[in-house]
Amino acid sequence: MGAVGIVLAGGRSSRMGAPKAHLEWHGVTLLRRTVGIVGRAVEGDVVVVRAPGQDLPDLPDDVEVVDDDQEGLGPMQGLAVGLRHMADRAALAFLCSTDLPFLHPNYVRRVLAGFDDDTDAVVPRARGHRQPLAAGYRTTLAPTVERLLADGARKPAMVLDACRTRWLSDEELLADPALAATDPELTSVRNINTPEEYDAALAEPLPQVTVERFGTLARDGGRGECQVAAATLGATADAVGITLDRHVVAALNGERITRDPATPLVAGDRIAFLSADAGG
Amino acid sequence: MAGGYFNQALLVDLGTGHGRTVPLPDEVLRRYLGGVGLGTWLLHELSDPSVDALEPASVLAFVFSPLVGTPLTTSAKFAVVARSPLTGMLTDALASSHFAIAGKLTGHDAIAVQGRCERPSVLLVDGDGPRLVDADDVWGRSAEETEAVLGQRFGGGWRIAAIGPAGEAGVRYATISHDGRHAGRGGLGAVLGAKNLKAVAVRAATKVAIADPDGVLAAARDLRERSFGPATAKYRELGTLGNLLAFNAINTLPTNNFGASTFAEAPALAAEELHDLRHVARASCASCSIGCEHIYATKGGGSTRVEYENVYALGPLCGVSDPDAVLSASARCDELGIDTISAGGTIAWAMSCAEAGLLDLPWLRFGDGAALLRALDEIADGSGIGPLLAEGSARAAAQLGPAAQALTVTVKGLELPGYDPRTLPAMALGLAVNARGADHNRSGAYEADLGGELDRFAPGDAHVTAAIETEDRAAIIDSMILCKFLRGVFEEPFEEWSELLTLVTGWLMDGDELRATARRIVLAKRMFNLRAGWTLADDGLPRRLLDTPVTLESGRTVRLDEPTLTRMIAAYHRGRGLDGDGLPDADAYADLCLSDDLPDPARPGSTNPPEPPATLQPTGARP
Numbered sequence: 071m072g073a074v075g076i077v078l079a080g081g082r083s084s085r086m087g088a089p090k091a092h093l094e095w096h097g098v099t100l101l102r103r104t105v106g107i108v109g110r111a112v113e114g115d116v117v118v119v120r121a122p123g124q125d126l127p128d129l130p131d132d133v134e135v136v137d138d139d140q141e142g143l144g145p146m147q148g149l150a151v152g153l154r155h156m157a158d159r160a161a162l163a164f165l166c167s168t169d170l171p172f173l174h175p176n177y178v179r180r181v182l183a184g185f186d187d188d189t190d191a192v193v194p195r196a197r198g199h200r201q202p203l204a205a206g207y208r209t210t211l212a213p214t215v216e217r218l219l220a221d222g223a224r225k226p227a228m229v230l231d232a233c234r235t236r237w238l239s240d241e242e243l244l245a246d247p248a249l250a251a252t253d254p255e256l257t258s259v260r261n262i263n264t265p266e267e268y269d270a271a272l273a274e275p276l277p278q279v280t281v282e283r284f285g286t287l288a289r290d291g292g293r294g295e296c297q298v299a300a301a302t303l304g305a306t307a308d309a310v311g312i313t314l315d316r317h318v319v320a321a322l323n324g325e326r327i328t329r330d331p332a333t334p335l336v337a338g339d340r341i342a343f344l345s346a347d348a349g350g
Numbered sequence: 351m352a353g354g355y356f357n358q359a360l361l362v363d364l365g366t367g368h369g370r371t372v373p374l375p376d377e378v379l380r381r382y383l384g385g386v387g388l389g390t391w392l393l394h395e396l397s398d399p400s401v402d403a404l405e406p407a408s409v410l411a412f413v414f415s416p417l418v419g420t421p422l423t424t425s426a427k428f429a430v431v432a433r434s435p436l437t438g439m440l441t442d443a444l445a446s447s448h449f450a451i452a453g454k455l456t457g458h459d460a461i462a463v464q465g466r467c468e469r470p471s472v473l474l475v476d477g478d479g480p481r482l483v484d485a486d487d488v489w490g491r492s493a494e495e496t497e498a499v500l501g502q503r504f505g506g507g508w509r510i511a512a513i514g515p516a517g518e519a520g521v522r523y524a525t526i527s528h529d530g531r532h533a534g535r536g537g538l539g540a541v542l543g544a545k546n547l548k549a550v551a552v553r554a555a556t557k558v559a560i561a562d563p564d565g566v567l568a569a570a571r572d573l574r575e576r577s578f579g580p581a582t583a584k585y586r587e588l589g590t591l592g593n594l595l596a597f598n599a600i601n602t603l604p605t606n607n608f609g610a611s612t613f614a615e616a617p618a619l620a621a622e623e624l625h626d627l628r629h630v631a632r633a634s635c636a637s638c639s640i641g642c643e644h645i646y647a648t649k650g651g652g653s654t655r656v657e658y659e660n661v662y663a664l665g666p667l668c669g670v671s672d673p674d675a676v677l678s679a680s681a682r683c684d685e686l687g688i689d690t691i692s693a694g695g696t697i698a699w700a701m702s703c704a705e706a707g708l709l710d711l712p713w714l715r716f717g718d719g720a721a722l723l724r725a726l727d728e729i730a731d732g733s734g735i736g737p738l739l740a741e742g743s744a745r746a747a748a749q750l751g752p753a754a755q756a757l758t759v760t761v762k763g764l765e766l767p768g769y770d771p772r773t774l775p776a777m778a779l780g781l782a783v784n785a786r787g788a789d790h791n792r793s794g795a796y797e798a799d800l801g802g803e804l805d806r807f808a809p810g811d812a813h814v815t816a817a818i819e820t821e822d823r824a825a826i827i828d829s830m831i832l833c834k835f836l837r838g839v840f841e842e843p844f845e846e847w848s849e850l851l852t853l854v855t856g857w858l859m860d861g862d863e864l865r866a867t868a869r870r871i872v873l874a875k876r877m878f879n880l881r882a883g884w885t886l887a888d889d890g891l892p893r894r895l896l897d898t899p900v901t902l903e904s905g906r907t908v909r910l911d912e913p914t915l916t917r918m919i920a921a922y923h924r925g926r927g928l929d930g931d932g933l934p935d936a937d938a939y940a941d942l943c944l945s946d947d948l949p950d951p952a953r954p955g956s957t958n959p960p961e962p963p964a965t966l967q968p969t970g971a972r973p
Contacts, residue, residue: 113808248905284599285592285621286583293622317580317838319802321600324903329802340903342599347581347838348800350590350658350768350790 072113073162073182076152077105078145080121080138085263090169092127096301098332099127101168106334111178114160119148144224153212167203169261171271174336176249177258181206190233194243196259202226204259252338276301277337281310287343304331312343319346353561354416354854355379360458362480364545365465369480374459380857381943384415386442387829387871389431392460394944399881403435404544406466414454415831416854419558421570423577424833426450426637434536436522436742437763437787439879441536446635449528452509455554467546477555485548490515492685493527496549512549513539514687521740523692534689561856569853577639581838585642590658591621601902602770605666606716607698608759611770611900615671619661642835649674654681662768663694668722675719679726686730692742695765697725699743702757708750759892762787772900772910774799775809779817779918783889785875794820809914814921822868873934874942880949886932889919
């Protein structure tokens, strides 16, 4: 059974002054992007854990939303709800917060690859900090987290002290060639908490992706590869003059087929635009 | 009488030359429409499914449809239906040409043959009924030459469907063709060859009434306009070969007998490349406004039509990247009258066997274009490895033993088309359960895998639903008949198709009726197969696909998980209303309108040969 994804959408966003889930990120919301990136890296389902009554932006149909019915207990409560919800679907989960606009699927894969039979949690110490909100957890930890919560614990770090945690250094993370090639600065864990951080993040260059068009979509000199700077599939299509209507689909890195313009892209992605009619 | 029909089929006894009319009541025509649907019903009624396809008692039917002869674009199509000598089960193959129009306007909704000619013959059918004439001067010739010679002999107005040398020689994947369009899969040409019937010539003799001629004309204008739109652009601009590079990019281009799902040298065979270097012309079938046929120059000054399936099977599947060799092989298959997919699939299997030391053929290696051409020549002239390969890969492997059988990639004995099931789970199911065997035309489930709505690496219930839905759509479009390349222009296909049929027939049809019709046609095919010896165990995919994973560019390994496939097949059976023996309930069976009782799965092939319908009337004789 493949790993699942848990994205925590709760939190007050008090320093940001606006709900992080709704922040615009190059044409999509930040939550949509984070959910999409996690979904690209895990084989199982993705669930969003939200605060009671929290308004969320539009999400893909296959993303579940569960309510954290106890307000004010912080991300540890979200961790408990998410792990409990996914316990019967997969042994492993990647959990993260919403505010990781540079999260890369290769980071998620690298973290999940850190599990072995003797590990309950895989947590990077990246960019000088522990990263419990961009980490992997065994879903059987749900009762442990719930017990700690009942005992008054509020920080995910306390869970890590109570289970078999494997810590991953920058060097260990970057020993993965795919991650080293696509996110050498480990910006995957760069979160945004203030308007200034948000503005600075938005000002960063867009991901460079490789585009190839096939068949009739390659007419008028469109054959061969080209490079495009774009954060979403929709922006990429626009950049090469393709309309993502029912006659067109895109293959993401030769694997996932989609025409959802909100599909998030990251550095190193390869996009193949194809005719949706594969008859022959 | 409903518009678009003559309410009768012609059944010709090739032993005597006598023809008989088989009444086709409205009740049957409305239930089965025409094409593969009506052909399936006719095979049930006229033949014993347990009779070997190459025995004289087998029946082969050319079946037309209510839309044939109307101005609706792509409607000039006919189906050929028989028990397959390759699979032992029902096979139905379509072709598009003026043969469909002339054949129907002989005054019949179908022309069926049974028995065996005393000597090589041609069957002529027109307003004077059927008669047999000698074929000595065309026996041994290609279908194209045969059409030319007989056209000269018979004069104007005749349309001639013929077999090539492969059909005469009993190659189990021989085709029947007219005007270069082949009814390709399942070995129908070998059935005609076994009957000593080189060709069937038809000439229009009458007209067919249409319920609402003005309505049909308006619908035809509208459909024609839509056929120029984006839904058919791929076919117009590059043809089906436009799939090749795209499929390679998404790991679904079977290569080296399914040893891989990408072909590093694919660009050399791509439409984008060949179009610039070799494109000669574009052509259309009769009554077609799409024009999907792309003609390419071959080495030596010739030219040939090129389709994705031809290039896939004779190129990547055999590891051959030399366009001269692939195009020459494709042209050679057309000349011989053999199905390119089964030819390529069988040769690719033999290459695997040679590589594994199971066949002592050091010259037969993946990637060797000369070896590919030599293998085709030996199939054609019966020399060397030819007789073994003429059996198709499944039968050939059975002669060599389990190690060779483990290298086959067939479903129900039919070699796979160019869609890798390991990366297309809905298509995997469609291929596994289809009545004709591994078939991309009767199951278009790849649409679901590649449509962007489903996760093609996480198969589930939605993929099963999609496989059923696309199989249903194919059942209708192959029975009306329209070209599948037109399907993208329909946004609500069942509803829009029912409107077209209502205009032609006068029956007030709707989408729900057509959905029920589709289910009925699919079920009727399965019931024929059950009588022919099919069991539920025949629904599945070959071991080689289950045992050989595919590695994606990302390094991720995907495999066709057998328990998952088994669950999907079971869900498909439930979705089709079949019980554990593959049988429907009594009501569903009664709805098939068949003369025979529900078959007994414990006694496959036990059905007694049906008596000819009491109403058959003689209509002609050997001159």
